[in-house]
Amino acid sequence: MPDHADLLISGGTVVDGTGARGVRASVAVVDGRIRLLDPADPPTANVGRTIDASGKVVCPGFIDLHSHGALVILADPRHEPKVRQGVTTELVGVDGNGFAPFLSRDDLEAFVELDSGLDGRPDIDYGWGSVESYLSRYDRSVSLNVATMLGNSPLRIAALGWDDVPAGDGAIDRMRGLIRDGMAEGAFGVSSGLDYPPGGYATTGELAALAEEAGRHGGFYHTHVRYPLGDRYLDPIREAIEIGRRAGAPAHVTHLYHRQTHPGGPGPLLALVDDARAEGLDVTFDTYPSEWANTRLLIQLPQWVQAGGPGPLKERIADRATRDRLRAELEARGAAYTSAAGWADVRLAAFHRPENLRWESRTVADVMRETGHDALDVICDLLLSEDLGVSQVTGGPWSETLPDFVKHPVGMVGTDSTFLGDKPAPRTYGSFPRILGQFVRDEALLSLEEAIRKMTSAPAARLGLRDRGVIREGAVADLVVFDPATVRATATYDQPRSYPIGIEHVIVAGTPVVADGVHTGATPGRALRHGAD
Numbered sequence: 001m002p003d004h005a006d007l008l009i010s011g012g013t014v015v016d017g018t019g020a021r022g023v024r025a026s027v028a029v030v031d032g033r034i035r036l037l038d039p040a041d042p043p044t045a046n047v048g049r050t051i052d053a054s055g056k057v058v059c060p061g062f063i064d065l066h067s068h069g070a071l072v073i074l075a076d077p078r079h080e081p082k083v084r085q086g087v088t089t090e091l092v093g094v095d096g097n098g099f100a101p102f103l104s105r106d107d108l109e110a111f112v113e114l115d116s117g118l119d120g121r122p123d124i125d126y127g128w129g130s131v132e133s134y135l136s137r138y139d140r141s142v143s144l145n146v147a148t149m150l151g152n153s154p155l156r157i158a159a160l161g162w163d164d165v166p167a168g169d170g171a172i173d174r175m176r177g178l179i180r181d182g183m184a185e186g187a188f189g190v191s192s193g194l195d196y197p198p199g200g201y202a203t204t205g206e207l208a209a210l211a212e213e214a215g216r217h218g219g220f221y222h223t224h225v226r227y228p229l230g231d232r233y234l235d236p237i238r239e240a241i242e243i244g245r246r247a248g249a250p251a252h253v254t255h256l257y258h259r260q261t262h263p264g265g266p267g268p269l270l271a272l273v274d275d276a277r278a279e280g281l282d283v284t285f286d287t288y289p290s291e292w293a294n295t296r297l298l299i300q301l302p303q304w305v306q307a308g309g310p311g312p313l314k315e316r317i318a319d320r321a322t323r324d325r326l327r328a329e330l331e332a333r334g335a336a337y338t339s340a341a342g343w344a345d346v347r348l349a350a351f352h353r354p355e356n357l358r359w360e361s362r363t364v365a366d367v368m369r370e371t372g373h374d375a376l377d378v379i380c381d382l383l384l385s386e387d388l389g390v391s392q393v394t395g396g397p398w399s400e401t402l403p404d405f406v407k408h409p410v411g412m413v414g415t416d417s418t419f420l421g422d423k424p425a426p427r428t429y430g431s432f433p434r435i436l437g438q439f440v441r442d443e444a445l446l447s448l449e450e451a452i453r454k455m456t457s458a459p460a461a462r463l464g465l466r467d468r469g470v471i472r473e474g475a476v477a478d479l480v481v482f483d484p485a486t487v488r489a490t491a492t493y494d495q496p497r498s499y500p501i502g503i504e505h506v507i508v509a510g511t512p513v514v515a516d517g518v519h520t521g522a523t524p525g526r527a528l529r530h531g532a533d
Helices: 105-114 131-138 152-160 169-184 204-216 235-247 266-278 310-318 320-333 354-359 364-371 375-385 402-407 427-442 448-455 457-463
Strands: 007-014 023-030 033-037 050-052 057-060 062-064 087-092 145-148 189-193 220-224 251-253 283-287 292-296 347-349 391-395 411-413 479-482 503-508 511-515
Touching: 007 479, 057 448, 062 427, 062 457, 087 503, 105 152, 105 310, 131 145, 152 169, 152 189, 152 204, 169 204, 189 204, 204 220, 204 235, 220 235, 235 251, 235 266, 266 283, 266 402, 283 402, 283 457, 292 427, 310 320, 310 375, 320 375, 354 375, 364 375, 402 411, 402 427, 411 427, 411 448, 411 457, 427 448, 448 457
Parallel strands: 007 050, 007 057, 062 087, 087 145, 189 220, 220 251, 251 283, 283 411
Antiparallel strands: 007 023, 023 033, 057 479, 292 391, 347 391, 479 503, 503 511
């Protein structure tokens, strides 16, 4: 029993994150670390603050394995959409779109512009270059912890530039060196986003070489798969598994789910993961519990038009001959990553120019109808007008098969949270509470203990975090207190910027950042560093 405690959480049911059954217990916090109290011990004499958790659940803070909050959190350190749903650590640098290392500020700012429809372009100082100088921006200045992957787009830019060119041995060696340095400075591995240039230009062999280097240093390969590959259903997952197999490194497929338009059900997708694991490969995945996806509008254009970076891209889409070629490709393919509703299912967001504000939260079909322009001209004109920074919300996982991924024992949670525009996808505000409320309490899809394991100790293990994701003696006091009877997501497609209910207290390294459902203004978060955390 400690003789003092900075914080005492008493009377709650402690679900420790391991999957073990919850037990009534009290948890003390001393110097940012957890102390477990024996119920038979007399009360601690000197307590700074007490939380009565009677009727509530006390669990580790949630770890989000896929967030697009890397830049927006530097502009808005409170990061309420995430901490208000219990997230105490999030992984950024995903989809190949990391923000370090960059060898020049010009390349960094050009990449921010290219990616601005996904990760935003806040008015902050972009004066970092190395992974270490980048990570230092988060230390004790944000409300939750941030871990980063090394996106393969910055690696490619540093070694090869912005064009669609093969990576020879020299370029791969340069990228390997950047991985070694980046991981020594705290990155957790390599990510790829194979729908996003220039990282999308990488071959299977190139990616296997990068994943091998990450694995050598204790990291893993985190991939947004190459969706246009082969049958566009199983072949993208097969490539991800093959990369891990060749690399001898862990492979993590991010936002794995089944679309209603896929030719088969969820079973064959999950069987690929199960079969790989039966083979002895370390393959895991995350999914987001929402039917709505969110990314940059630029994804509607083929990768060849994006070669060379934002400058050449904008020149091409302003050219009428290039538009004719694009128009033919777009008409043959249709809208990317959406439902049978096509352009009526592509909602636009994140406009800044006054003449475009009327299109906020309207669809591409709306703009086509009101301007008389076809889809290709609408997309190109808006991208040019907004310096590429337009976001889109479209259909995503099929609601009928989403539970198969949520309950799979290997699956974890990545919100794929995006923060742009008036109406981002509702997953940004409600992923973890939806699992606790709908899938655990209302539908009994999985037990509370298993759900919490998938959101805490499992992602901590994937990242290699030693003292987070679990309630045990001496662990870092990243904690959540919630009401299992009331917790639920309130964010919807039409009202996505709506905070959940039932998440009452969120504690980061022993400091309350949410108390009685209200953000305290505290910013105790920091960058987590591979090997040190």
